[in-house]
Amino acid sequence: MESTPRVMVVEDDPTVRAVVGDYLREAGLVVSLHGDGLSARAAIAEAIPDLLVIDRMLPGISGDELCREVRAGSDVPILMLTALGGVEQRIEGLEFGADDYLSKPFAMRELLLRVRALLRRRQAADPVSVFQTGRFRVDPAHRRAWIDGREIALTTREYELLLHLARHPDRVLTRDDLLRAVWGWSVGDGSTVTVHVRRLREKIERDPRLPEYLRTEWGRGYRFTPEGDASSTS
Numbered sequence: 004m005e006s007t008p009r010v011m012v013v014e015d016d017p018t019v020r021a022v023v024g025d026y027l028r029e030a031g032l033v034v035s036l037h038g039d040g041l042s043a044r045a046a047i048a049e050a051i052p053d054l055l056v057i058d059r060m061l062p063g064i065s066g067d068e069l070c071r072e073v074r075a076g077s078d079v080p081i082l083m084l085t086a087l088g089g090v091e092q093r094i095e096g097l098e099f100g101a102d103d104y105l106s107k108p109f110a111m112r113e114l115l116l117r118v119r120a121l122l123r124r125r126q127a128a129d130p131v132s133v134f135q136t137g138r139f140r141v142d143p144a145h146r147r148a149w150i151d152g153r154e155i156a157l158t159t160r161e162y163e164l165l166l167h168l169a170r171h172p173d174r175v176l177t178r179d180d181l182l183r184a185v186w187g188w189s190v191g192d193g194s195t196v197t198v199h200v201r202r203l204r205e206k207i208e209r210d211p212r213l214p215e216y217l218r219t220e221w222g223r224g225y226r227f228t229p230e231g232d233a234s235s236t237s
Contacts, residue, residue: 008033011056012024012056027118148181161199161203180198
């Protein structure tokens with residue numbers, strides 16, 4: 004029998020923290036609440052939850068810093084909450100390692116849907132066996148990937164992006180294609196894809212500025228070439 008997912012909410016506004024905690028508990032989740040980054044950091048050191056919901060603006064240490072620290076040692080899904088709704092602010096949150104973001108004010112129903120989507124992708128058991136595509140080897144059942152025998156340390160969303168690309172080699176995939184397939188969004192901000200492509204390139208390319216595997220097809224989208232293409236300048 005599967006255990007109930009554990010969600011940690013790190014939010015300094017006591018009203019928002021209480022409302023979010025109550026709502027997620029009513030949805031059947033085990034929820035722990037923290038009002039600052041320092042107490043959350045100490046709790047995470049004791050036991051990493053199944054998902055983190057972190058506000059960017061926190062006392063003690065910022066949500067960005069907490070996210071970066073967690074991401075350095077874990078691929079636990081992170082949903083970032085932010086009162087800064089601009090594209091650049093959202094991109095910053097993603098670059099610190101968040102898997103998803105939600106701008107304040109938000110509907111509790113949307114928060115729950117985002118949380119469930121991240122947990123579902125995290126917990127889903129994929130029956131497909133290990134497969135090889137070009138220089139990449141992927142193990143869907145254990146959510147691991149290698150390039151030339153070297154294991155790639157990936158966050159949850161980076162892994163899902165690589166898995167989808169590996170299953171569709173040499174095809175041009177638009178940002179909308181990737182948002183639907185990897186994030187499960189019918190509508191969303193394409194910059195989310197851009198940030199994760201950049202992060203994935205930093206882990207699989209010898210020179211992310213001259214990608215051999217994950218190339219940009221200008222005006223169209225991205226093409227994953229698992230054998231590599233050193234002539235690419237995109």
